[in-house]
Amino acid sequence: MKFLEEFRDPELAKNLLTKIDEACKGSWTLMEVCGGQTHAIVRYGLDQLLPDKITLLHGPGCPVCVTPADAIDAAIDLSQQGIVITSFGDMLRVPGNGGDLLAAKAAGGDVRVVYSPLDAVDMAANEPEKEFVFFAVGFETTAPGNAMAVLEAKRRDLKNFALLVSHVLVPPAMEAILGGENKIDGFLAAGHVCTVMGVQEYDKIAAKFEIPIVVTGFEPVDILRGVLTCVEMLESHQSGCLNAYERAVADDGNPIARSVVDQVFEIGTRTWRGIGDLPMSGLIIREEWKDFDALKRFKIHPKDVQPSRCLAGKVLTGLIRPAECPEFGKGCTPESPMGAPMVSAEGACAAYYRYRGLK
Amino acid sequence: MTLQCPLPIDRYPSIIMAHGGGGRLTQQLVSMFRAAFDDEGLNGNDAAVLGELQGKIAVTTDGFVVTPRFFPGGSIGSLAVYGSVNDLACVGAKARHLTASFILEEGFAIEELWRVVLSMAEAARSAGVSIVAGDTKVVGRGQGDGVYIHTTGIGVVAQDHWEQPSPSDVILVSGDIGRHGIAVMMARGELGLSSDIESDCGSIWPAVHALIEQQIQVRVVRDLTRGGLATILNELGVEHGLGMEIDETRLPVEETVNGACELLGIDPLYVANEGTFVALVAKDHADKALEILRKFRKDSQIIGRTTASAGVVAKNAFGSKRVLDVLSGEQLPRIC
Numbered sequence: 028m029k030f031l032e033e034f035r036d037p038e039l040a041k042n043l044l045t046k047i048d049e050a051c052k053g054s055w056t057l058m059e060v061c062g063g064q065t066h067a068i069v070r071y072g073l074d075q076l077l078p079d080k081i082t083l084l085h086g087p088g089c090p091v092c093v094t095p096a097d098a099i100d101a102a103i104d105l106s107q108q109g110i111v112i113t114s115f116g117d118m119l120r121v122p123g124n125g126g127d128l129l130a131a132k133a134a135g136g137d138v139r140v141v142y143s144p145l146d147a148v149d150m151a152a153n154e155p156e157k158e159f160v161f162f163a164v165g166f167e168t169t170a171p172g173n174a175m176a177v178l179e180a181k182r183r184d185l186k187n188f189a190l191l192v193s194h195v196l197v198p199p200a201m202e203a204i205l206g207g208e209n210k211i212d213g214f215l216a217a218g219h220v221c222t223v224m225g226v227q228e229y230d231k232i233a234a235k236f237e238i239p240i241v242v243t244g245f246e247p248v249d250i251l252r253g254v255l256t257c258v259e260m261l262e263s264h265q266s267g268c269l270n271a272y273e274r275a276v277a278d279d280g281n282p283i284a285r286s287v288v289d290q291v292f293e294i295g296t297r298t299w300r301g302i303g304d305l306p307m308s309g310l311i312i313r314e315e316w317k318d319f320d321a322l323k324r325f326k327i328h329p330k331d332v333q334p335s336r337c338l339a340g341k342v343l344t345g346l347i348r349p350a351e352c353p354e355f356g357k358g359c360t361p362e363s364p365m366g367a368p369m370v371s372a373e374g375a376c377a378a379y380y381r382y383r384g385l386k
Numbered sequence: 387m388t389l390q391c392p393l394p395i396d397r398y399p400s401i402i403m404a405h406g407g408g409g410r411l412t413q414q415l416v417s418m419f420r421a422a423f424d425d426e427g428l429n430g431n432d433a434a435v436l437g438e439l440q441g442k443i444a445v446t447t448d449g450f451v452v453t454p455r456f457f458p459g460g461s462i463g464s465l466a467v468y469g470s471v472n473d474l475a476c477v478g479a480k481a482r483h484l485t486a487s488f489i490l491e492e493g494f495a496i497e498e499l500w501r502v503v504l505s506m507a508e509a510a511r512s513a514g515v516s517i518v519a520g521d522t523k524v525v526g527r528g529q530g531d532g533v534y535i536h537t538t539g540i541g542v543v544a545q546d547h548w549e550q551p552s553p554s555d556v557i558l559v560s561g562d563i564g565r566h567g568i569a570v571m572m573a574r575g576e577l578g579l580s581s582d583i584e585s586d587c588g589s590i591w592p593a594v595h596a597l598i599e600q601q602i603q604v605r606v607v608r609d610l611t612r613g614g615l616a617t618i619l620n621e622l623g624v625e626h627g628l629g630m631e632i633d634e635t636r637l638p639v640e641e642t643v644n645g646a647c648e649l650l651g652i653d654p655l656y657v658a659n660e661g662t663f664v665a666l667v668a669k670d671h672a673d674k675a676l677e678i679l680r681k682f683r684k685d686s687q688i689i690g691r692t693t694a695s696a697g698v699v700a701k702n703a704f705g706s707k708r709v710l711d712v713l714s715g716e717q718l719p720r721i722c
Contacts, residue, residue: 028641028645031648037703037705040704041704071704072704072706076705116718120714120718140576140718141576142578142650143578146576360714361714381709381711381713382708382709383708384697
C-alpha cells in the first residue's frame, strides 16, 4: 500500500538500526507518548531490535486507558435510562467501576459503535424521538472531530445530541511525568496529536526540562527515525523539539482544526484514570455550548475510583512495564481486565499480552 | 431459466404469523422452497429417504446469521450452503445432501426470502449437493432478524484417514485472507467507505478433493471462518499439541482488504473467511500441494510450519517475532 509499505521497508529499518547503533554511546531511556506507537513497537518487535542501551518506556497516550472509570459508569447509566450511547469501538470493552458498555448493551441499552462523531449527529437527526450521547474521549487528535459534531448539531438545530466529554491533553501529562520520579531522557512525541497542535508546546517543555522531544510517526521506519533523532540529540547534549514526522506534521499544526476546538472547548482540570487529577490537563465544553454537554444536561458528577490492585497508573507513567505488574496475565487479562490498558488496542498491557504472550 | 416465486406475493408481500400456522399459507411457503430446490427428496413428508451412500458418512450442522443478508460475493443463503459443505470438506468428505431450516421474522419481505432461497439453490447446484428436507418457523416481529438459516449436511468421506500432524509440517493457505469479513463490514454501510471487495464465499471441496486425489499427505484441513487464520491456527495448535510459526511477509492479503484493515485498525489475520482454508501438509509434499492449490486460487501460499513448542508466532520482515494470541472477542475499530 502506497505511503505505508515504504515506512515498513525492512532495508530502511535496517539502515536506521545501524545508524542508531553507531550513534548510541550512552544508555538512554526514551518514552513514546502514544499508545499507537507502543503497539507498533511491540507488534514489529522494534524494542527487540534496538541496542540494549536504549530502553523504551510506554507513555500515557492511550485515550481509552486514561478515560476515568466514572465517565464509563456515566455512559453505562445513561444507556440504561434509554439514552442512545454512541462511541468509538474500543471504548466498549473498557471496564468502569462495574461492567462495560458491551454488557450495558446486552442489558438492553442502545449502544452503537460509530466511526466518526458526525455519524452520531446523523443518527440523532434521523431519530429525533431519541436522545443521543457521543462518548467524546481522546487527545488533541479527536478533539476537532468532536467539536465539529457540536457545531454541526447546532447548525442542524438538534436538541437531542450531546457529548459526554473526557478529553485530555498531552503536554500536561508529559510535564507531570517529567516532574515525577521517573528518569526519562527524551520523548518521542505523538505525531497525530502534533498534526493538530504543531510543535510549539513541545519547544516549551523541552526548554523547561532541558530534554529532547522528537515528533514521531507510527510506522516502524518513522519510529526508528524518531529514536535515531532523539539519540543523536542526547549524544550531542542538545535539547529542544525536532520534527521527524514532517510528512504529516507542520510546525504550526492545523490552525483551522484548532480554531474549531477553541470554539467549543476550553482548557480545564481533568481526571486521568490511574494518574489522578491534573490541573488544566483536558478539555471541557464551554458554557455557551452547555446544551451539548451531557454532564450538564443529565446532571452527572463523575468521580474516579480505581481498583486498588491495578497498577495502570504506573504503567501509564512509565514507572513499570506491563509484565512487572503482579496481576499481569493472572488477575488481569483481556477477558477480565482490571484496568483499561489491558483492553484497548492501544493499551500497553494489551500490546504485551497480545504480541508477547506471558513471557 | 428464471424461476418465478410461486407465492402470490401481492396478497402478502411480507411474512405474517399465519405463514407459520400450518394452514394454507404455510403450504404456499413450503411450495416456494420446493420450486427453488426442486429435489425429489422434498416430497410431502417431513423426512427424506436418501439413496444408498457408499463409504463412511460425515455429518455436520451449522446456523447462519449475518447482517446484511446480501453482500458482494454472497448472501446468507449461499453462506448456509457453503458453510456446511466446507465443514464436511474439512473432514475429507464430499457433501451430498443438506437439510435447511428457516426461522423467519414476521414482516420479512417475501421477495427477499425468495432471493435468499434462489441464492441457496444456486450455491447447492454449484457445490453438487441437494437440499432434501427443510422446515420453517415464524417468530414475531422484533424476535428475529429477518431470517436465520440452519443447515445440516451429510457427506461421503473420500479420505478416510489423515496422519496426525507433527512438528515441521508445512502450513498452507488456499488463497488470500480476510475478504469475507471486510466485504460484510463494507456492505453494512457504516464505514463511509466503498470498495469492490467481494467475499470469498464458496466451496473449498474442489481444492481439498484435488489434494486428496493427488495423494498429498494432508494432516489437517480447516476452513478459516470465525476468528480468521490466527484463531484457527491457535485452535489447531492446542488440539494437536503443536506450535505454529508463520511468516507474515508471505501472507496473501488483497491490497484493498489490507487498506480497509489499516484504516479501521484491525488485523486481517483475525478476519473471517468463508471459502478459504488452511492445510497442514507433510513437508515433502508442500510444494506439490501448493502447485495443486494454485490451480484453484493463484494466491495460495506456503505461510509457515508447525513447531514443537506451543503457541502461534509470526515472524515479520524485520526479523522479529510476535505472538498471535486468540482475541478475547471481536476486533473493535480504534479511536485514532
